[in-house]
Amino acid sequence: MCAKTIETKDITYDSLLQGNKDWVKDMLDINPGYFDKLSAGQNPPVLWIGCSDSRVPANQITNTMPGDIFVHRNIANVVVHTDMNMLSVLDYSVNVLKVKHVIVCGHYGCGGVKAALGNKQVGIIDNWLRNIRDVYRMHDREMETMKDPEQKFDRLVELNAIEGAANIMNTSIVQSAWASGQELSVHAWVYSLKTGLIKDLKVTSSSLEDVTPAFKVS
Template sequence: MCAKNIEKDNRQETITYDSLLQGNKDWVATTLNEDPAFFDRLAAGQNPPVLWIGCSDSRVPANQITNTLPGDIFVHRNIANVVTHTDMNLLSVLDYSVNVLKVKHVIVCGHYGCGGVNAALGDKQVGLIDNWLRNIKDVYRIHDRELDTIKDQARKFDRLVELNAIEGAANIMSTSIVQNAWAAGQELSVHAWVYSLKTGLISDMKVSASSAADISPVYKMKANK
């Protein structure tokens, strides 16, 4: 076993129930030492400009990889950052973010090396999650002509990660929540990003939309009067 793996294993072994609580106390002490009013500001309310829809993967913390603070990003995470129109949890988060918090950006962020996307590429049963991952297989079906031409499996994996984020953003754009906000003149943009675990860098997929004019006509809805 290499030194890096040993160091990683030792760190994980030191993370215990009690160490988490102690870690919280240490963080509070350090934070107050640097900024005595930090928690007073947090307790006063939140006004985040961004809703982040990302993967539950423990290696992709929204605040840390964007160098932002608590209160800057409203976060929803699920396995493989899937966006579907039947997920009431996600839709509730989106509705609250857009209509109450008035966020200016909604970002669907996938990540290379995503285990959920990789599982969706295969045919092995995993369990209940197979039904969730079916949504990613639908992304493959939509883009099968492109994906089937990619012979390198690693590149195909990466491209499906990208397309999953892009389709997720498109699904956000087509919701009545976002379209009603646009119709009301609200400042709101939707984006698709992909994060690299190997480099720590985020890639913009360049599929942003800031009005209904940016989406496919088939998804456009007339606003309620």
């Protein structure tokens, strides 16, 4: 049983609070001890780094429950080494929660990636989108061969997720975990808003052997 879904046009401040009450009732009807177990602690095996887009909720699209996935989200699922928020989440996930998988998940139709492909000034977010333009620059030979705008758009979404996964792998946090023998894998995925399906980009790293020498730390 699931709480009644509210149409977007009908969402109000009060309806959100009522929706919470309905959800709690439904969960307790299914499992009276659900919140006792949930409040006892968390032990998620996965860290999800995704886009802030409201259409890409990690739990729903993977058919998991609260407590199953630790989540960090930002505009266009960007991963950069100067983002202390992301690094703090990663450090806690790896060293305290001992997650076994870190997944960087982009999504086709991402507004941030689309904005990065254009030349129109958006605002302060332009500084953030510069990271995606750097991904384009790193793969400019491949990108410039694509004449279809949609194909180019989709490919940059994929490359942004792949480079994000590589940046996770190159952190001292992940490398230290691997050096200590901790079980940990890093993956790159892309979600399709049109089909609801996740595409595994077949980019998985599980050991120090996958780290480029220039980024290895000791």
